[in-house]
Amino acid sequence: MLVSPMAERNKDTILEVLADYVDETSSAFGLELGSGTGQHVVHFAHALPSVTWQPSEINPTSQQSICAYIRATKVTNVREPLAIDVSQPWNQWGGLTQGCCDFIVIINMLHMTDRGMEGMFKGIGQLLKPGGICLAYGPFAVNGIILPECNVHLDEMLQVRNPEWGLRDVEELRQLANTNALRLERMLEMPEYTKCLIFRRKQFSEC
Template sequence: MLVSPMAERNKKPILEVLADYVDETNSAFGLELGSGTGQHVVHFAKALPSVTWQPSEINPASQQSIRAYIHATKVTNVREPLSIDVSQPWSQWAGLGKGCCDLIVIINLLHMTDQGLEEMFKGVGQLLKPGGICLAYGPFAMNGIILPESNVQLDKMLQARNPEWGLRDVEELRQLANTNALWLEQMHEMPEYTKCLIFRRRQLSEW
């Protein structure tokens, strides 16, 4: 089992936000894009038993870690991880059908996505049911400004690794959402200068 100290720190505050958008009286299907070690998805699964979780990860070592966490925690509402490349068209996302998701979670992935960003938002817009939500967590720029200095340095480090990487501006994401039947409903300030962005899929009557 791989261990991410960052995931261990942020899984609780992310869950606190996520729980407000889950109706525990109804069953739901949740997809996590880029599940990493698996620490988040099993933590969410234990706290939100009405949600059946579908982790996904392109890295084979991370897939093994997710399976190990599922086995170790004995959660029964987490499926086997799927291999999903978010830079590919959503129709190639391991056979997931249009409108199959009540919620989608994306944690610390947007700033490490290059040409796949538009494809990812297209996929989210297609896979979410009308009224469904997408929670995107991470550090973001606001109106072209990155704060504090630690996030400025993170942005520089990411771009040194890949010029297409870097902290995404909330306005850029809002516009991508709008073109894919989503709207930015709420923005939550989180610890360590991060945010949770809540995108909601428009109802059919609004689109």
């Protein structure tokens, strides 16, 4: 079981936001893209038992960690992880079908996605049910400005590792969302200079 200190610190604050959108009286299906160690998905599953969670991770070591967390926590509403490559077309994302998701969660992933950002948002738009929610958490730029200085350094370090990485601008993501029948509904300030972006899949009448 891999342990991310950052995931331990932020899992409760992300859960607080996510829980606002979960109706505990009815069952739902949630997909996490890039589940990492698995700490988030089992934490969400324990707190939100009405949601069946589908973790995903392209890294085999992380897949093993997710499975270990599922076994250790004995959660029954988390499926085995799928090996999803978001740079591939959405219809190759582990057999997931159009409109199958009530929720899609992306945590600290967008700033380390070097290809397929447009394809990822297309997939999100296809997989979410009308009215469904995509929660994206992490550090972001706003109108081309990155604050504070620690996030500037993070952006620089990421681009040294990979020129295609770096903090995404909220406006860039808003435009990608609009192209794929999603609208940015809320932007919440979170601890450690991060944000939660809430995208909602438009109803068919809005498309």
